[in-house]
Amino acid sequence: MGEEYVYVATSDVGRVIGRSGTTIRNLQDDSGCRIKVFRNDDGDVYTKVQLKGSTDTIDCAKNLISRITKLRVTGDHSDDESRVSGWGKSYVSSNQDDCSSKNQTTDDWDEPDTTATPVTQSSRTWSSDMMWSSGSSHTSGSSHGFKSGFNRRQIKIADRGRGSSYQQHSSSRQHHGTSQFNVPDSSGTERKVQIDWAALHAGRAEAVAKKWKGLPDIVKDFYNEDTEVASLSYSDVEAFRSDRNGISVVDLSDKDRLIPNPVKTFEQAFRDYPEIIDQIYKQEFVHPSPIQCQSWPVLLKGFDMVGIAQTGTGKTLAFLLPALIHINGQTVPRSERSGPTVLVLSPTRELALQIEKEVQKFCYKGIRSVCVYGGGNRKEQIKTVGRGVEIVIATPGRLNDLLMNGVLCLRSVTFLILDEADRMLDMGFEPQIKKVLLDIRPDRQTVMTSATWPPGVRRLAESYMTDPFQVTVGTLDLQACKAVVQQVEFIEDSDKKERVMEFINDMIDGEKVLIFCSRKATADDLASDLLLHGYPVQSIHGDREQEDREQALEDFSTGAAPILVATDVASRGIDIKDITFVINFDFPMHIEDYVHRVGRTGRAGSTGKALTFMSRSNWKWARQLIKILSDACQVVPLELVSMAERYDKWCERNRDGRRY
Structure with missing residues (x-):
């Protein structure tokens, strides 16, 4: 060989x-x-x-x-x-x-x-x-x-x-x-x-200038700083950021600019937009999340921004509310624009649909939206686009399909959001993203959200953003939510199904469990076995039809099926606030996916519990899992430490240039 x-x-x-x-x-x-x-x-x-x-x-x-x-x-x-x-x-x-x-x-x-x-x-x-x-x-x-x-x-x-x-x-x-x-x-x-x-x-520079010549100027600054916010001293600002999960702000430009002070209340951010405040309180929000406190002043001021925070921390509203204000504040009337004003790119169908639900909750000034994604009714999506929308939420594949066929024009887009940018790069969407960006005017306002800050995301920010601020909540290191109790259980593969059934039998009415599997076949097999044993269960993975996936999420959300078996397609696409438990039936292929799986529970200020099954075949992840557990102040099992030490020794004995 x-x-x-x-x-x-x-x-x-x-x-x-x-x-x-x-x-x-x-x-x-x-x-x-x-x-x-x-x-x-x-x-x-x-x-x-x-x-x-x-x-x-x-x-x-x-x-x-x-x-x-x-x-x-x-x-x-x-x-x-x-x-x-x-x-x-x-x-x-x-x-x-x-x-x-x-x-x-x-x-x-x-x-x-x-x-x-x-x-x-x-x-x-x-x-x-x-x-x-x-x-x-x-x-x-x-x-x-x-x-x-x-x-x-x-x-x-x-x-x-x-x-x-x-x-x-x-x-x-x-x-x-x-x-x-x-x-x-x-x-x-x-x-x-x-x-x-x-x-x-x-x-190229000459061609780009010619391509975008004659377009109207973009209005970006919609922020009137509250007097109380403006009067905060440097020490007050730093103390507030520290208390709110360690907010940090970095100016990624080489300019000498003042960093906007964070807001503490909804009124401080949107005092000139009472309709926005009314909609916020209708959703029963009590106070802004840490990422929202700092993001709203930055985005309303018209700056580009990279927002880095854990899943379930309110990143969607952090960019959505400034986007709504941006749409209504442009000089060209909405009826005279050639296409949408806001484009949101999402890595998965589920996340795109979740963002659309958030848009629909805020009925601001009659702003219309459409979600375009593969697997959905393409004909209906085209009809909705043709009737005119201000916001397009899209997955890269279907968006490129509509662009190539002349269904959608992005020349009027002035506010761009790349949501979960790290996940889009992991899924290989970088070529599609770059192609889309060629069709959007370069002086746009751009927002990029991510749970991590890998080199690929940094490269994308350097290439396609203009003097952005980086707003980080917590640390740039991979870190799981501290509101989730994480437990590790060592078990043979043959005993996993029986253990899952024992766990479900101990659940009480009203509790929900999300079970993650690494393979579609495993998810189908586990869901079928649970169904045969009489458990109300649904499943979701990439091979299921879109209507079946949506029905599964609906049943899980309403409690009709309090058990959902899923692959990692759901690790970032589900925002259901009352998930009680997460079970990692299989350990994920990437440690980042572990963090995102765990982040499906303990959202919006609630607590949750995550149970992870580990076998000897998962020992290469032991050292990284120990770090995540330690950083989240969780109990580290001695058996996990022993497993990590055994793997380290095995690597020492087998150092011959191979990758592990």
């Missing part, structure tokens, strides 16, 4: 892995090759992928991966199978033997016309969506690193349906000066082509 390394454009990694790993499993099954995608914590343009198997299986896997990249770049829609919102195709396993033509790589595509003249904006522009190959190596440890051996590597480029194999002699990351390529023409003769990066960038 040999191995080989290839380098895939980081923007395409999500397409190689697929939703919940579906695509990479299909690739492995169809090629017979083991595929491993390495982590890219440095934010490099390219991500390392390991291929293990025979020469034939490795070649087959390379062909299939190239097929995914090629189809996305060329936009070939001749086969509608598994189209992703008009953004190209993702790989799907089929009965055809894709590997039978494994030698027909991109070298067999029609050759593009090439010249020896420098490439500028007026001539050909080359796609940066490439797959790098380090060359075949069938002995362990002989692969080259990305930064140290990429001269004369093959680049697969697809250019508007035509492609070729190129030899690169200079770094593709060069953004200034020129880069030179040796390009073979149809006769096999190599010609030199230069890319003038400076000319391309200069032309």
